[in-house]
Amino acid sequence: MSAETASKGRAGGRELLDALVTTLIAKGYRVMGPRREGAALQLEPIDDVDQLPWAVVDAQGPGRYRLEQYEQPVAFAHGPLAFSMRRLVSPPEERLVTLRRKGAELAVEPAAVHARPTAVIGAKGCDLRALRAQDAVFRDGAHPDPRYVARREALFTVAVACHRPADTCFCVSRGGDVRPDPDDADLLLTELVSASPRYLLEASSDRGREVLEAMPGDAIGEDDRVRASGQDHAAREAMVRALPREAAQAALLAAEETEDFEAVAERCLACQSCTAVCPTCFCLTVEEEPSYDGQASTRVRRRDSCFSPDFSYMHGGAVRGSRAGRYRHWMRHKLATWSGQWGLDGCVGCGRCTTWCPAGIDFVAEATRHIQRQEET
Amino acid sequence: MTHDPFIPTPHRIVEKRQETLDTVTLVVEPETPFVFAPGQFNMLYALGRGEVPISISGDPGEPSRLVHTLRAVGLVTDALAALEVGASLVVRGPFGSSWPVEEAKGHDVLIVAGGIGLAPLRSTILHILRHREDYGRLAILYGARTDHDLCFADDLHEWGGRFDVEVRVTVDRGSPAWRGRQGVVTAVIDKTDFDPARTVAMVCGPEVMMRHTARALRAAGMKDEQVYLTLERNMKCGIGQCGHCQLGGELICRDGPVYPYPRVAPLMRIREL
Structure with a gap:
């Protein structure tokens, strides 16, 4: 089949998804997709489309996550998965280097860089935009991290247009959309919802085109595009939550004092769940794993959270000793100071911090309080 | 493959000076010249304990010698301060921004330092002395808690002996043997001869000392834009x-x-x- 035909995309029923998984596996990728794991949908390896969450949806709210039966036999009706793709490019823990005593000297043994070609089916627009944020920190600065760069290049993404945002979603107000930016992915998948769903697959990278060329399928028709566009429109309308970027930034920049955050700090457990599930959070620490004889030590990079008092420790104590100070840092970083640091937004509107907060703190509601107060003054 | 910024380089310590009871200067001689700008720092590593950021205190014009001065105040710095000549000093860097030595050309330079805060400024002082004709007057105001906490005493004596440097040393609380000036470093600012209109001030010390210094410099007629500090x-x-x-x-x-x-x-x- 010619490249020109391939660039026009593929359409088909569930068998198109089958072909996609088969083709990606044949090209050497570990394929991952949404999958029911216990009581949540997680990003897990799949080798069969039957493993996708057919007719399962999530009900998300502040401190609430439930799986429910869905009326349509579709696979991508769910909202953001519990964890984003962040762990694929920036794992929770990895070895950097081992230093070993050799007489009076110390020998340096760099850890090997592992990057397994991985294809994610069903990447959402919010999570793809969050990868841009990770790229800015670990790839596009003056000191690219070779581990990150290798894993990022090994990551193949099949984006999916959201047709049923979760109640906690607010990506549109953050400059995102239910239809992912094709530039953020290799392939873009549209699930047209009905009793017998239809799938549209379009390529937006050379790698994506290669996969598409190896796949059978019909051409995408004009009626397909009309249906997709209608579905996008309905999904946008269904997303009622909003946290406007400029208003939130101005309000949080003005909220300088810890007093402004004491009420929310009363409820915040400083448990670090929000920073664990946030797809843009990047903070790290490096810890020692010494050998038993004290002759060597491995330096291990781990996720860190600004909610830990140790995070800001200097000789004499923590800079942000109070929970109010730490909550202020987290919210101002996400909504106000991030753009100055990295030239893009620190919050993509996935709503995970709200869903997975055990105290049910609603990030949007808390930020909106600051916006309202700013407007009153 | 991309250079890995997390992989450090060990260098053999060739010289160690005890500056004060808890402060040491460690000198290594890197195999290849270690080029840095005054004010930049390195991450120094202690086996099994971790890394800390430490300013480079040596002469940028002598990249064959890499010099750090550090105070033992915690787990990592205790171990670093205990390293002896012959041991490996494990280094990553240099990182960060530098003192405005280019912008300060043709200007008077006022150095205000507190305690170990003289370390990152020492590299600037050595740079200015190496290019002395590029700068106007140079004044070094240095305060420490006690006379036993004065770092770089040999340097201060040498600089104070020059006709082209004004050195003022003060301690918060002198020992009975101290015959020098007593009081905070901000108090000697208005005793120093400089033209506020053509001076660049470079300040390093505890944050509270830097805030007070900035205020005193403003009172002396300087604009905030002429003041630089390091955090x-x-x-x-x-x-x-x-x-x-x-x-x-x-x-x-x-x-x-x-x-x-x-x-x-x-x-x-x-x-x-």
Whole structure:
């Protein structure tokens, strides 16, 4: 089949998804997709489309996550998965280097860089935009991290247009959309919802085109595009939550004092769940794993959270000793100071911090309080 | 493959000086010249304990010798301060911004340092002395808690003996044997001969000392834009990726540690930022 035909995309029923998984596996990728794991949908390896969450949806709210039966036999009706793709490019823990005593000297043994070609089916627009944020920190600065760069290049993404945002979603107000930016992915998948769903697959990278060329399928028709566009429109309308970027930034920049955050700090457990599930959070620490004889030590990079008092420790104590100070840092970083640091937004509107907060703190509601107060003054 | 910013280089310690009871200077001679700008820092590593950011205190014009001065105040710095000649000093860097030695050309330079804060400024002083004709008057105001906490005593004696440097040393609380000046370093600013209109001030010390110094310099007729200072925070990477050193939107390891005062003055006023 010619490249020109391939660039026009593929359409088909569930068998198109089958072909996609088969083709990606044949090209050497570990394929991952949404999958029911216990009581949540997680990003897990799949080798069969039957493993996708057919007719399962999530009900998300502040401190609430439930799986429910869905009326349509579709696979991508769910909202953001519990964890984003962040762990694929920036794992929770990895070895950097081992230093070993050799007489009076110390020998340096760099850890090997592992990057397994991985294809994610069903990447959402919010999570793809969050990868841009990770790229800015670990790839596009003056000191690219070779581990990150290798894993990022090994990551193949099949984006999916959201047709049923979760109640906690607010990506549109953050400059995102239910239809992912094709530039953020290799392939873009549209699930047209009905009793017998239809799938549209379009390529937006050379790698994506290669996969598409190896796949059978019909051409995408004009009626397909009309249906997709209608579905996008309905999904946008269904997303009622909003946290406007400029208003939130101005309000949080003005909220300088810890007093402004004491009420929310009363409820915040400083448990670090929000920073664990946030797809843009990047903070790290490096810890020692010494050998038993004290002759060597491995330096291990781990996720860190600004909610830990140790995070800001200097000789004499923590800079942000109070929970109010730490909550202020987290919210101002996400909504106000991030753009100055990295030239893009620190919050993509996935709503995970709200869903997975055990105290049910609603990030949007808390930020909106600051916006309202700013407007009153 | 991309250069890995997390892989350090060990260098053999060739010289160690005890500056004070808890402060040491460690000198290594890197195999290849270690080029840095005055004010930049390195991450220094202690086996099994971790890394800390330490300013380079040596002469930028002598890249064959890499010099750090550090105070033993915690787990990592205790181990670093205990290293002896012949041991490996494990280094990553250099990182961060530098003192405005280019912008200060043709100007008078006022150095105000407190305690170990003289370390990052020592590299600037040595740079200015190496290019003495490029600068106007040079005054070094140095304060320490006691006369036993004065770092770089040999340097201060040497600089104080020159006709082209004005050195003023003061201690908060002198021992019975101290016959020098007593009082905070800000008190000697108005005793120093400099033209506020054509001076660049470079300040390093505890944050409270730097705030007071900036205020005293303003009272002496200087504008905030003529004042530079260097900040310190917890750092795990040195390259803007660990997030620990944030002060508001500033990533101190990447955007600092040396800042024009107006850029960070509003941030330094906010508690727990």
